[in-house]
Amino acid sequence: MKAIVQDRYGSPDVLELREVERPVPGDHQVLVRVRAAAVNARDWHLMRGDPYLARLVLGLGAPKVKVRGTDFAGVVEAVGKDVTGLRPGDEVFGEAEGAFAEYVCAPAEAVAAMPAGLTYEQAAALPLAGNTALMGLRDLGRVRPGQRVLVNGASGGVGTFAVQIAKAFGAEVTGVCGPRNVDLVRSLGADHVVDYSREDFTRRGPRHDLVLDLVGNRSLADCRRALTPAGTLVLSGGGVSDGGSLVGPMALLVKGQALSLFVGQRLLVLTATPRRENLEALRDLVEPGEVTPVIDRAYPLREVPEAIRYLEVEHARAKVVITV
Structure with missing residues (x-):
């Protein structure tokens, strides 16, 4: 599968589109075919390894997790043996490391059914x-x-x-x-x-x-x-x-x-913690029209470096999303 990979800390230039192995879900995970992702300030903090003290957890010389991205929306491809409430074919949104890719493995507790009436791009803008x-x-x-x-x-x-x-x-x-x-x-x-x-x-x-x-x-x-x-x-x-x-x-x-x-x-x-019940609470606000995701720009997967640069330098308003 194609994914945005980072081998070292630095500017958006360190991000590359590469072929990597498709992840395999664990017992408590779901494998999602990503249709859209979203860019957050968290992505450029991780990209740059900033603040430096965080590198004690992220990785001293290079990030331990190589694929960037957190927010996603897409279709469940497979589920782990201990996952309940989700099945292949479900349209979902959630948070997981490695969302700037064609597939992502996510903890089941950080995934929920997409709000009705939203596009994948709008749903991907919601989680974080x-x-x-x-x-x-x-x-x-x-x-x-x-x-x-x-x-x-x-x-x-x-x-x-x-x-x-x-x-x-x-x-x-x-x-x-x-x-x-x-x-x-x-x-x-x-x-x-x-x-x-x-x-x-x-x-x-x-x-x-x-x-x-x-x-x-x-x-x-x-x-x-x-x-x-x-x-x-x-x-x-x-x-x-x-x-x-x-x-x-x-x-x-x-x-x-x-x-x-x-x-x-x-x-x-x-410090926000991803939880399924919070995604469901957001869905309950979105479906009756009380909350609507606002999207500034959309970029294809190959242009994630440009999307992060836009967020970091141009002070994007609302959400910047990635179509996969």
């Missing part, structure tokens, strides 16, 4: 970004109807889902984005849109019950100013740059946890 938004708002943020929620980075892959999910949960939503994306964020249902080139969201009123920061370009003190005295700040590690290339978002995690001991606000860092 949608799950990050869902866990940040529902699990850490504990969002409730009537609360004021601010999403910093509202036009990005996670942000476009976060705005819609917060609205579906009954919140009053403010989205922060650049000038070219104001109309997009407003079309997602945001009650208020802040153009960061014209206004500082940390200094405008009113204060918010929950701030979901997907950018990491403001200090903890700045973000806390946008919160009520008992509000919650959720920092997504996927977008946090504080700490530099050595430790990345871990520095901000330590700062947030230490500061939480002395203030009334909750300061939390989100």
Whole structure:
């Protein structure tokens, strides 16, 4: 099968389309014929081995997992002997290492039936970004109807889902984005849109019950100013740059946890974990039309390096997907 393979850390130039062996599913895995995949910030972090401390897990001199990509949508080809609820021919979406390929083996607990009415490209856009938004708002943020929620980075892959999910949960939503994306964020249902080139969201009123920061370009003190005295700040590690290339978002995690001991606000860092029940929760939001994946661009499999370069350099809005 064809796959995007990486032998060393570096720029998108280290990614190559090659013929590799088709994976074989284990007892608790499903083999999926990939129809579409999606690009995430995680992909270029893994591609570059950034932050450097993460290489202790990813591989010191080169990545242990050679095939890039995480999000996918496609058709089940085979299932392991202990897998229940899924069978060959099912249309599914989910998360697994090695999704930039014609076939991927995925843990059954990270795969679910595709939402009805979506294309493969739309379904592939959902898993990682949608799950990050869902866990940040529902699990850490504990969002409730009537609360004021601010999403910093509202036009990005996670942000476009976060705005819609917060609205579906009954919140009053403010989205922060650049000038070219104001109309997009407003079309997602945001009650208020802040153009960061014209206004500082940390200094405008009113204060918010929950701030979901997907950018990491403001200090903890700045973000806390946008919160009520008992509000919650959720920092997504996927977008946090504080700490530099050595430790990345871990520095901000330590700062947030230490500061939480002395203030009334909750300061939390989100690490999203793939779960079938979360995919099913996303499906339940998508099928009635409360959440719709937004796609910026689509690239064929052979152009994954260009897709990642676009995401990394051009600040893509919404999701960038790969057709297989």
